[in-house]
Amino acid sequence: MRLTAAVGKTLMAPVWALQLLTGAKSFLDNPLIGSRRLNRYGLHVARVRLASAMCDWRRRRLARHVRPEWVAAFDRDGFVAIHDVVPQADFPALRAAILGYRGPAREMRQGDAITRRLAVDPDMLAAIPALRALLARQDLVALLNYVAGFRTTPLHYIQTIVSHTGANEADPQEALHADSFHSSLKSWLFLNPVTAQDGPFTYVRGSHRFTPQRLAWEQRRSMADPRAIDRLSARGSPRVATSDLDAMGLPAAEGLAVPANTLVVADTVGFHARGASAKAGERVEIWSYSRRNPYLPWLGGDLLSMPGLAERRIGWVWALRDRFEARLGQPWRPAGVRGALSDDA
Secondary structure (H helix, E strand, O other), X not given: OHHHHHHHHHHHHHHHHHHOOOOOXXXXXXXXXXXXXXXXOOHHHHHHHHHHHHHHHHHHHHHHHOOHHHHHHHHXXXXXXXXXXXXXXXXXXXXXXHHHOOEEEEEEEEOOEEEEEEEOOHHHHHHOHHHHHHHOOHHHHHHHHHHHOOOOOOEEEEEEEEEOOOOOOOOHHHOOEOOOOOOXXXXXXXXXXXXXXXXXXXXXXXXXXXXXXXXXHHHHHHOOOOOOOOHHHHOOOOEOOHHHHHHOOOOOOEEOOEOOOEEEEEEOOOOEEEOOEOOOEEEEEEEEEEOOXXXXXXXXXXXXXXXXXXXXXXXHHHHHHHHOHHHHOOOOEEEEEEOOOHHHO
């Protein structure tokens, strides 16, 4: 048994080493990433600093395509909030078309919340031309590219957050956290108003910057035994306490209560969370996501962002994880053909 384990580690060693040059983030699954000895000598912080420098370099080349006021807001806060992103005269029809659409859905439960997603795929884009036009708008594409740090097409979904479903477990998304050690894009275009009681998107302004205080925090967390901390932090999505924010000189987290037709675009290396919802309900949004290898020097080169491929990726990913669930895991369960709202099942 020991011999088998030793052989396995020897065979995996080159893979673990190569993962250091990618976005691999789990302190549990890669013994080099999780090595307290290597991190004492600065391995984790070196990866963080290099990823941040590369992202800054790419963003400088992308900034000229983005509205200056959006660049300024993002650089200051780590997110941009744009009200009335769709012309007011056009928004009701777009909202009605999205809420009236039915397609293959997936659901995942986390704590007492259910997240439901419908892929923005060729069928949806054909059925809702206004959605296709919105996602192709050059000013929005440029902003998403800038925040992502790459000229790439995000994965787009219609997402519904169903809160207070009756489970007794806490929703882990309500804990302040960073998604990874490097920048990535998430965006939300809210189809309904989101009040402070509706579990609004919550962000710590300015926490996307790797200040000396943030780097010191990264160094301290890299020294923790990954087997002795919470599972999500050990797998590279660190949770952060109020005392940590104080030590980093950061403000308190702020819930963004916004009207319908507001687009929020954020770098989720900054500390964020889903705000605690005070009541049962549903929040529906166009949700977009993009994360690439943080060490790539080029801006584009993503073949799966090509038209004809980009809008099919979600279906391929779902099918791949279904097929290899035992190895890859598959938290997204089929929910049948349905609409975004629960009464559309």
